[in-house]
Amino acid sequence: MHVSTFDRYEQRSSAVHQLDPRVKVVLTLLFIVSNVALPDGAWWAFAAGWALLLLVNRAAHFSFGYLFKRSFIALPFALAAVTVLFTLPGTAVASWQIGSHTLTVSDAGLMRFASILIRSWLSVQMAILLTATTQFPDLMHALHHLRVPQVLVSIISFMYRYLFVLADEVIRLLRARDARSARLTTDGKLGGTIWWRAKVTGSMAGQLFVRSFDRSDRVYNAMLSRGYRGHLLTMNPHVMNGRDWLMAGVGTAVLVIIQLLGWLT
Amino acid sequence: MPIVHTELTKLDNSAGFPTLQVKDLHFAYPDGHEALHGVSLHVAPGEKVALVGPNGAGKSTLMLHLNGILSGGGGEVRVAGLKVEKQNLPLIRSKVGLVFQNPDDQLFSPTVFDDVAFGPLHMGLPEAEVRERVMRALAHVGMSGFEERLSHHLSIGQKKRISIATVLSMDPEILVLDEPSAGLDPRARRSLISLLRDLPLTMLVSTHDMFLVHELFPRTVIMDGGEVVADGETAVLLSDDALLERHGLESPTRMLAML
Ligand SMILES: Nc1ncnc2c1ncn2[C@@H]1O[C@H](COP(=O)(O)OP(=O)(O)O)[C@@H](O)[C@H]1O
Numbered sequence: 294m295h296v297s298t299f300d301r302y303e304q305r306s307s308a309v310h311q312l313d314p315r316v317k318v319v320l321t322l323l324f325i326v327s328n329v330a331l332p333d334g335a336w337w338a339f340a341a342g343w344a345l346l347l348l349v350n351r352a353a354h355f356s357f358g359y360l361f362k363r364s365f366i367a368l369p370f371a372l373a374a375v376t377v378l379f380t381l382p383g384t385a386v387a388s389w390q391i392g393s394h395t396l397t398v399s400d401a402g403l404m405r406f407a408s409i410l411i412r413s414w415l416s417v418q419m420a421i422l423l424t425a426t427t428q429f430p431d432l433m434h435a436l437h438h439l440r441v442p443q444v445l446v447s448i449i450s451f452m453y454r455y456l457f458v459l460a461d462e463v464i465r466l467l468r469a470r471d472a473r474s475a476r477l478t479t480d481g482k483l484g485g486t487i488w489w490r491a492k493v494t495g496s497m498a499g500q501l502f503v504r505s506f507d508r509s510d511r512v513y514n515a516m517l518s519r520g521y522r523g524h525l526l527t528m529n530p531h532v533m534n535g536r537d538w539l540m541a542g543v544g545t546a547v548l549v550i551i552q553l554l555g556w557l558t
Numbered sequence: 559m560p561i562v563h564t565e566l567t568k569l570d571n572s573a574g575f576p577t578l579q580v581k582d583l584h585f586a587y588p589d590g591h592e593a594l595h596g597v598s599l600h601v602a603p604g605e606k607v608a609l610v611g612p613n614g615a616g617k618s619t620l621m622l623h624l625n626g627i628l629s630g631g632g633g634e635v636r637v638a639g640l641k642v643e644k645q646n647l648p649l650i651r652s653k654v655g656l657v658f659q660n661p662d663d664q665l666f667s668p669t670v671f672d673d674v675a676f677g678p679l680h681m682g683l684p685e686a687e688v689r690e691r692v693m694r695a696l697a698h699v700g701m702s703g704f705e706e707r708l709s710h711h712l713s714i715g716q717k718k719r720i721s722i723a724t725v726l727s728m729d730p731e732i733l734v735l736d737e738p739s740a741g742l743d744p745r746a747r748r749s750l751i752s753l754l755r756d757l758p759l760t761m762l763v764s765t766h767d768m769f770l771v772h773e774l775f776p777r778t779v780i781m782d783g784g785e786v787v788a789d790g791e792t793a794v795l796l797s798d799d800a801l802l803e804r805h806g807l808e809s810p811t812r813m814l815a816m817l
């Protein structure tokens with residue numbers, strides 16, 4: 294019984310994988326900020342951003358399809374921006390009559406919607422590359438070095454560690470439910486009525502909460518037993534070398550060029 | 559057959575105190591359930607003691623008292639002469655290597671290295687020393703080379719070994735294990751037994767595994783209903799069928815005879 298669907302790391306021995314995690318975290322954040330800062334309709338700058346992504350993807354020894362397939366998880370979030378299609382003033386491009394209302398899509402709205410879509414799509418892909426090329430503990434170390442508050446880093450890192458344990462527990466509960474949802478006849482669906490299922494799901498959620506609560510107690514005891522006194526200490530295994538500094542510089546320079554491209558053309 | 563280690567590695571307990579002195583320990587959980595009714599127990603340096611008894615006997619509760627996680631119900635615990643009380647806790651916790659039953663509770667860090675380093679790091683040791691202790695502890699349990707592995711990707715047998723390494727790295731006076739062989743397959747269990755046999759440390763180990771008791775521990779303590787009901791040579795206790803029967807235990811020799 295094991296769940297590893299949450300693991301996003303892909304083992305390769307590429308230059309991107311070996312880069313100091315701090316450099317990767319900072320450059321990824323800068324890339325996202327740069328996307329947000331670009332003006333609407335800066336198509337050439339967006340294209341340059343995409344080219345940079347493909348380059349990093351290539352350098353990390355991933356296939357084109359790998360990044361492309363995963364990038365679609367961004368789509369549902371972009372839907373939140375749909376309203377700009379109709380609310381921005383500009384020349385009408387298309388309109389629908391719904392009852393007594395008219396929905397009009399303006400050209401400015403269309404341009405902003407496309408820009409938002411592209412921005413989020415590009416940003417998500419860089420984040421995907423970050424998590425695919427950096428082991429989770431290294432990410433945590435990077436956040437720690439970058440002065441993210443210790444409480445926050447600890448919460449994320451416990452969440453990661455116990456996500457797997459929790460998922461295993463959910464699987465156990467589901468199996469227990471399935472094992473008990475037996476019938477003496479073969480007609481009808483397995484698992485009883487919707488009402489029965491709802492009740493079982495409710496009590497499963499309760500069970501899960503109680504078990505997690507008990508576990509947090511035991512984990513805390515285990516921490517106390519090994520000297521924990523309210524302050525988590527970690528070691529600093531990462532050292533920036535010349536290549537890391539170089540890549541940090543090159544990355545920043547490329548982002549500056551993308552910005553210039555976006556604002557000057 | 560059980561072996562007794564006469565020379566111990568580094569015991570700064572020169573005054574000749576028992577490693578563990580538990581005197582008339584009482585405890586009730588917040589919900590009012592009385593889990594310990596006057597438990598007394600002495601463990602001398604170098605002894606390997608098995609703690610057996612039915613579920614709910616109070617074994618885990620007793621263990622949580624040994625490093626002051628639980629306290630306040632009356633009675634006294636001393637570790638190498640040092641009383642378990644608030645101002646001694648940091649020192650006591652580095653002396654008592656308590657390993658919890660479920661490795662998922664014991665291993666809470668993302669990587670094996672971080673987990674084994676947790677104890678020494680929080681004891682305030684310098685990084686170079688922490689690193690060295692991690693390597694030594696992992697070598698002791700035969701898990702060298704697993705430093706960068708993620709805990710959730712390990713098998714349960716491996717997790718168990720790493721769990722023991724997480725307290726070995728603190729250089730404890732006594733190793734306290736709560737049901738270490740629970741949930742292990744036969745091979746993992748065998749290798750755990752040989753690991754425990756080879757560790758030159760004072761040990762108190764709770765278990766339901768009577769073969770483990772028979773093979774590893776010269777002395778056995780039986781608990782039931784929050785009390786110590788028998789304490790003596792393993793060979794003697796395990797041949798007293800009436801005693802074992804009374805406390806819901808199985809005699810390993812009888813089980814073998816039945817086969
Ligand atoms: N957190 C708790 N709250 C209330 N009662 C508890 C708690 N933990 C254990 N107990 C009770 O204390 C008694 C002793 O439990 P425990 O020390 O876990 O026994 P053992 O380890 O020998 O199986 C049991 O009756 C158990 O139900």
Ligand SMILES: [Mg+2]
Pocket residue numbers: 617618619736
């Ligand atoms: Mg127990």
